[in-house]
Amino acid sequence: MASQGKKLINHPSGVVTEYIEGLVEAYPGLQFLDGFPQIKVVLQANISPSTFDKVAVISGGGAGHEPAHAGYVGPGMLTAAVSGDVFASPPVDSILAAIRAVTGPKGCVLIVTNYTGDRLNFGLAVEQAKSEGYSIEMVIVGDDCALPPRRGIVGRRGLAGTVLVNKVAGATAAAGLSLTEVAAAAKHAAKLVGTMGVALSVCTLPGQPTSDRLGTEKMELGLGIHGEPGAAVVDIQPVDLVVSCVLNQILSAETGYVPITRGSNVVLMINGLGGTPLMELMIAARKAIRELQGIHGFVVDRVYTGSFMTSLDMAGFSITLMKSEPAILECLDSPTKAPCWPVGTEASIGGRPPVKVPLPLIPSSSSRNSEIVSRPQELTKFGCILEAAIEAAAKEIVNMKDCSKEWETKLGDGDYSTTMKRGAAAIIEDMKLWNYPLNDTAETLNEMSTTIRRVMGGTSGILYAILCKAAYTSLKGHSQPTAREWANALAASIDAVSKYSGARAGDCTMLDALIPASNTLNERLDAGDNPVTAFVASAEAAMIGAESTKFLQAQAGRSAFTSPDLLVSVPDPGAMAAALWYRAAAFSVASKFKP
Known part of the structure; x- marks a missing residue:
């Protein structure tokens, strides 16, 4: 059953x-028409038809594709944008209002996406405006490459390529060209552009339930931007395969949608559909640029990455390719004050080779090539005990029970156990592969x-790295x-972690386990206890300290931002992890000294 979609709105x-x-209040270069409710028109501020000496450029369509089209209103791009309700074409009266508000003697070009x-x-609206004496040209943009060449009268849908056409039209108008020249430039740009999208989810309309049409393991190729079904539903694939599929479809000679052939210069737009993280868009851009330059033999003149024409909260992206010509590049690069027009970048030719990590000025004894870092041919009894203790502590973390996930979920630190287990597994692996110098405690730390x-x-x-480094400094030599030297090293480690993190006892961190352990270890040694007995007692103190965090309000880490009501009876994961590995190490040492 579809669930109600959650939106941060007042009323649908x-x-x-x-x-x-909100857009107009945020950007002083914009204004809107004040009229009856369905008039939803954004204009450049201070435009007067009687004095405006440029061709006006107007675009628009249904809402839900923000920042298109209102975000592209500004000198050098759109003179006005007309919006309908969500996914609904704007009414004729709104379009006429926009035309009348900005069109001067040089006329107006309307950029319209190809939907009925x-x-x-x-x-x-054009016919009505013409009857009133306005000079009007209308340019239709249909850049969708997902479907076979048109059969019938519908044609290709207008997608994100419309934004590039808007920029070309706006730049030529700002340059003072005539109505005929601006319309011709826009029509030419529309013939050079092709787009195809892919979606992981269906968008959620305000006040409507969330559709589960795609399910959790499917993706849609060749989508529309109004929630309509795409050309095909397939299993989710790695993004590199998806990008290759989309590029091949756009460039297919069979469809002949875009006049781009090997050796051409192109403009690339990776467009997020509203619910796609920039990380994923950049991963797609990485593959697209490499494939365009390497496999298809193109020169990528400009790359635009971001969300330019969305579909509310849809997860997915579209790829737009436009044949690059000097006049096109000049228009794309020309200045504009439209608030949402992006900065284009030049793709690196062939990719930039990665820079090698620089070596330290002073060679470190911890370098893997150092002769110091090698397992002794024969471990001393002390080295054997140290190895067993490290291995026991690390395995305890690797095998940490799933209850830690419950703690993390409540405390807002959902990756803590994963991070800890990754570190513990690496310690076990490195102890075997690049052989810690186990006969030397300080160097091993x-x-x-x-x-x-x-x-x-x-x-x-970083906190555990500080912990080990401070112990190394204390034990060096x-x-x-x-x-007693171990006890001093533990105290020095605690001081270092406290110094750099700002954490103290009672703040719900690893220190709530390690501070009681350190205090107990010193107390038992001062009382003359056997060192092993003192170590085991300090481990018990660590566990008691960790358990006590159930009743404390966190003052550090992500838990500090969690409501106290959610923390009741939940121990701090960091304190529990520290207590667990400390206790495992203590029990391992004790087992070596059994009578």
Whole structure:
């Protein structure tokens, strides 16, 4: 059953008007027509038809595709944009109002996407405006390449390529060209552009339920931008395969949609559909640029990546290719004050080779090529105990029970156990492969810090790297430290973590396990206890400290931003993880000294 879609709106009936009001208030170069409710028109500020000495350029269509088209109103691009309700063509009266508001003696060009409702409403408005004495030209943009060559009268749908046509028309108008010349430039640009999209989800209209038409394992190729079904529904594929499929369809000689052949110069637009992270758009751009330059033999003159013509909250993207010509590039590069026109970049030819990571000025003893970093041919008894303790601690984290996921979900730190397990697994692997110098405790801790810093990432990774590095500094020169030297190293590590993180006892962090452990270890050693017994007792103190975080309000980490009501009876994952590995190490050491 489809669930109700969640939207940050006031009421579905007001979304378009309130969007326009917000846009105009945010950008002082814009204004809107004040009239009866269905008039939803954004204009360049301070435009007067009696004094405007350029060709006016107007575009528009149904709402839901923001920033198209109102976001492209500004000097150098659109003179006005007309919006209908969500996915509904604007009424004739709105289009006429826009024409009358901005069209001067040089006339007006209307850029219209190829949908029946838009063609009819804009067409009737053109005829009415002409009867009133206005000079009008209408340019239809149909850049959809997903469907076979048209059969019948419908033709190709207008998609994100319309934004590029808008820019060409706006630039030529700003340059002072005549109505005939501006219309001709727009029509020519429309013939050079092709678009195809792919979606992972169906968009959710304000006030309507969310459709589950696609399910969780399917994607749609050749989608429309109004929630209509695409050309095909297929299993989700890696994005590189998807990009290749889309490019091949756009460039297919069989369809002949775009006049782009090998050796051509092209403009590339990767357009998000409203619910797609920039990360995913850039991954698609990466593949598209490489394939266009490497396989298809094109020169990519400009790349535009972002969300330019969306479909509300749809997850997915479209790819637009436009044949690049000097006049086209000049128009795309010409200045505009339209708030949402993007900055185009030149694609690197053949890709830029990655820069090698620079070596430190002073060679580190932790370098893998260093002779210091090698497992001794024979481990001392101390080295064997150290190896067993490290392995036990790391395996405890790797095998940490799934209940940690429940803690993380409630505390807003859903990747903590994954990060910890990644670090622990790397320590086990590195201890085997590049062989920690286990007979030297300090150098082993130094190598562990390097391992952690290399693989863990995040806050937990850097804190554990600091923990190990501070212990190394404390123990440097002590290959087989005494129990008191171990206790001092633990205290130094706690001080370092506290210094750089700002955390203290009671803040719900790993320190709530390690501080009680350190205090107990020192107390037991001061009392003359056997070092192993003191170690085990300190491990019990660590676990008690970690459990106590159930009743504390977090002051550090992501838990600090979570409502206290959600934290009741939930221990801090960082404190629990520290207690678990500390206890595993203590029990491992104790097992080596059984009578």
